[in-house]
Amino acid sequence: MKISAWLCIALPTALATLYYGVVAAPQYVAEARFAVRGPAEVGGGTGDAIAAMTGLGSSTAGMASDSFIVAQYIESGQIVANMQRALDLRSIYTHENADFVAKYRPYDFDDTVEHLTRYWNSVSWVYYEPVTGIITFTVRAFTPDDALKVARETVRESENLVNKLSARARDDALMLAKQEQSRAELRLKFAQKAIQDYRDRQGAPDAQSLVEGQSKIVADLEGQLAKQEAELSASSAFLNKDAPTVRFMQKNVEALKSRIAAERAKIGSVQPRTGGKETLISASMAEFENLAMERDFAQKAYQQASQAVDAARITAERQSRYLATFVEPHLPEDSLYPARLQMILLVLVCSTIAWAIGALIFYGIRDHSA
Numbered sequence: 001m002k003i004s005a006w007l008c009i010a011l012p013t014a015l016a017t018l019y020y021g022v023v024a025a026p027q028y029v030a031e032a033r034f035a036v037r038g039p040a041e042v043g044g045g046t047g048d049a050i051a052a053m054t055g056l057g058s059s060t061a062g063m064a065s066d067s068f069i070v071a072q073y074i075e076s077g078q079i080v081a082n083m084q085r086a087l088d089l090r091s092i093y094t095h096e097n098a099d100f101v102a103k104y105r106p107y108d109f110d111d112t113v114e115h116l117t118r119y120w121n122s123v124s125w126v127y128y129e130p131v132t133g134i135i136t137f138t139v140r141a142f143t144p145d146d147a148l149k150v151a152r153e154t155v156r157e158s159e160n161l162v163n164k165l166s167a168r169a170r171d172d173a174l175m176l177a178k179q180e181q182s183r184a185e186l187r188l189k190f191a192q193k194a195i196q197d198y199r200d201r202q203g204a205p206d207a208q209s210l211v212e213g214q215s216k217i218v219a220d221l222e223g224q225l226a227k228q229e230a231e232l233s234a235s236s237a238f239l240n241k242d243a244p245t246v247r248f249m250q251k252n253v254e255a256l257k258s259r260i261a262a263e264r265a266k267i268g269s270v271q272p273r274t275g276g277k278e279t280l281i282s283a284s285m286a287e288f289e290n291l292a293m294e295r296d297f298a299q300k301a302y303q304q305a306s307q308a309v310d311a312a313r314i315t316a317e318r319q320s321r322y323l324a325t326f327v328e329p330h331l332p333e334d335s336l337y338p339a340r341l342q343m344i345l346l347v348l349v350c351s352t353i354a355w356a357i358g359a360l361i362f363y364g365i366r367d368h369s370a
Contacts, residue, residue: 026338030332080120095141173312181302190298
């Protein structure tokens with residue numbers, strides 16, 4: 001029992017005391033706290049509709065998602081690769097002040113970004129608070145200056161990521177708004193071309209001009225008819241109805257009546273058309289009204305799309321997402337790691353518990369065998 005106690009309790013505690021008391025190098029901690037924020041939105045009005053159309057409206061859910069992305073990015077190999085190029089993490093964590101247990105120990109066959117990322121996640125810690133969206137980041141290094149440099153570079157890389165996400169969202173929204181504007185412009189051009197074809201085909205600026213011209217023709221013919229009927233009535237008073245003059249006047253009246261009926265039929269008629277080639281003015285009016293309605297709708301759609309493009313361009317000129325760092329990394333003055341006394345006591349307690357469990361198991365087996 002004494003030998004086992006020495007081996008299981010005294011020896012691990014002595015080794016822990018030797019390491020944490022003499023060998024373990026001090027590690028300094030730098031901390032930063034930040035969150036992804038967006039510009040304050042002013043509710044109501046056309047701006048909300050335009051923001052909804054372009055997708056540029058700032059939302060709490062979007063910012064929370066971006067904060068979570070940043071937290072995951074800090075633990076990824078991408079930020080490790082970027083910081084290796086900027087700061088040379090390998091040199092920082094193989095510093096001459098570091099002890100052989102805590103420092104980065106690369107091997108020739110395993111000195112990769114993945115291996116460095118695993119070590120990075122052992123010396124850095126990131127916590128994302130889902131309710132407030134605040135990210136707390138701490139990192140350890142073997143000198144105060146290195147800890148400060150690593151923390152500042154991590155914040156800078158996180159800010160670059162947020163800027164890229166924001167720029168991508170702004171570019172996508174602006175591209176979408178421009179696509180909508182292009183479609184609206186094309187629709188407006190087709191509507192204007194259809195009206196131009198109608199004017200070329202009818203020889204008039206619009207259907208109203210056709211109606212006015214046809215109405216004038218009918219009015220002139222009716223005036224001529226009234227004059228002919230008056231002359232016929234006057235001639236019938238002193239001439240025989242079979243007289244050549246009266247018969248000539250009657251034919252003129254009948255011809256005028258037939259002409260008036262034909263001209264009125266051009267405006268609109270419920271009777272079937274005999275030739276089938278001549279288009280009624282009423283049909284031309286309906287066609288022009290449809291073309292004009294489509295042109296008006298196209299103009300309104302183009303105006304709305306142009307407003308959306310202007311709103312997207314204005315929003316693109318400002319940063320819709322930014323990293324708000326409210327706790328800046330500062331130069332640590334004292335080492336917080338390793339916690340020497342706590343670690344020695346922890347080894348002592350764990351060794352004692354392990355030895356006691358082993359002794360109970362040993363005596364239980366022996367008593368059972370006996």
